[in-house]
Amino acid sequence: MTTELRVLDPAEWDNWYAVLELAFGGVPEADEERKLWQELTEHERSLGAWDGDRCVGTAGAFSFRLTVPGGRSVPAAGVTMVSVAGTHRRRGILTSMMRRQLEDVRSWGEPLAILTASEPVIYGRFGYGAATQAVHATIDTTRVGLTVPEGTDGITLRVTSPTEALDATEAVYAALVPGRPGMLERRPGWERVALLDPPGDRDGASPRLCVLAERDGRVVGYAHYAIKPNWSFAGSDGSVSVHQLAGLDPVAEAALWRFLCSVDLTARVRLMSRPVDDAWQHLVTDVRRCEPTVREILFVRLVELGAALEARGYQTPVDVVFEVADAFCPWNEGRWRLTADATGARCVRTDDPADLALSVRELGAAYLGGVSLLSLAAAGRVRELRPGTLTTASVAFGSPVAPWLPHSF
Structure with a gap:
């Protein structure tokens, strides 16, 4: 192999990131999205493979803390932005980046490396095991009802924008992190990822909205969602896409689900990447008609x-x-x-x-x-x-x- 592997120089980020964009289909990201990832990139923890003055491989590692069983948070390298140019495959570039990266993670004193995989078959040979799963589902609200716990009517709901509610929603998220393994503590800047909503990615849906669940004036839960209107000959047939939902207690969470399942002019609620033990599965009257599917999400590597x-x-x-x-x-x-x-x-x-x-x-x-x-x-x-x-x-x-x-x- 004639390529050179080196730590990313911030001045080379645009070239480096363009290689990544091409590897993932070549569709340019929205300016706001690209700018945020540039700001979040930890250059000293990122690698580039170079063939002369051409970047032909990329790999990064965010510095995270991951909740583990028992409630502690553990330093973990969040492996990200991994790609190899199509012109340079099967030359050992990916293997060299993975080996160098794990050696670096060890030198940083971080016992874990974690990643999400676009192609999960790739990472097992580097010692990563699929450790978490998530459920995707579509609730047919024309045929499926909800049975909510006592006290749900005592929750007050308020619709606002994700930006205006950011401090309150981040406080709810932070309170939940120690209670579930696999969750990530938010580092500065990462709260902005939840606000990304480029119009080109909406597929006809509304801008994202936020509904806050409140009890006695205190925010005890929230959901980020979007509404996609649709009409058929028979009438309204819209859908609600749930991007985030979190509650500090079962009653707050049930109130949010009930609200999302009763949005006017919609017939279904789409859930993306929810926990496999999520409470909604026990609130719905017919889980079969929700068509849940499960897939792996987080891969863990003991360094x-x-x-x-x-x-x-x-x-x-x-x-x-x-x-x-x-x-x-x-x-x-x-x-x-x-x-x-x-x-x-x-x-x-x-x-x-x-x-x-x-x-x-x-x-x-x-x-x-x-x-x-x-x-x-x-x-x-x-x-x-x-x-x-x-x-x-x-x-x-x-x-x-x-x-x-x-x-x-």
Whole structure:
């Protein structure tokens, strides 16, 4: 390979980003969107592959904090903006960027790397495991009703713009972050991502709106949504697209769902990327007619295995020895003993016999508690070497709340 891999110079950002845009279809982004991503790019954590004066590969890493089981937030490199020019495929550029990036993440002292994947088949070979899922659905409000909890009528609703409500909605979001694995603490500037609404991306829908749920004058929930009008020979047939919805308690959340399902001149509510244990599934009278579909969202990679496993909490006490394969980051390979209880966790190298054998990819998939080690074993991806340890470890790694990534990056 004759390409040079180097840290991104801010002066080269436009050239670098143009390579990324072309790799994702070549449709230029709206000026406001492009400007925001330029401001959010952490140049010192971004890489470019160069063939002479031509940029032919891109990769970035945001500095995030990710909620893990137990409620702690852990430093995590948010891998992003990864692309290779079509003229330079199959030359090892992606592999070299991924290896350099993980070495950098390790040097920064961050135990995790995370990403969302346009093509999920790519990242398993670099040790990333699919750790969270999300539900997409369409509620047919002409045939599906809602049963809401007592007290819902006590919630006051107010429609405003996302910009005007920003401080209140960010406060609600921040209050919810510790309660669900997979959520990201908002760093300065990231609150503006939720406000992006280029007219060219609306597909005939309205500008985004915000409805606030209030109790005694205090904001206890919100939803960002847009209305797409449509008319057929029989009459109105519009739809509501829900971009964000969050409530501090079940009553506030139910009030928001009821409002969205009763918007005038609409016949359906489209939900995008909701938690798999989301309450709306138990509020609707007929979940079949909502046609829920599930897909993976967040991929997790343990960069420093011991530190990563020590950082999270466990549902039950556990003492297990893992035999870990990790050819891409060989510093993780070998046997590790994890001991954990209510006081904390410790994960260190050991020469003791292994109880479970797996790769770092499986540990990444199970890390946030949404994918069980038992299910991975059923697929042949985890081997039990000492009888009884698989079930014990699987229960300990679980989470009572499904992990969920609230927004992409």
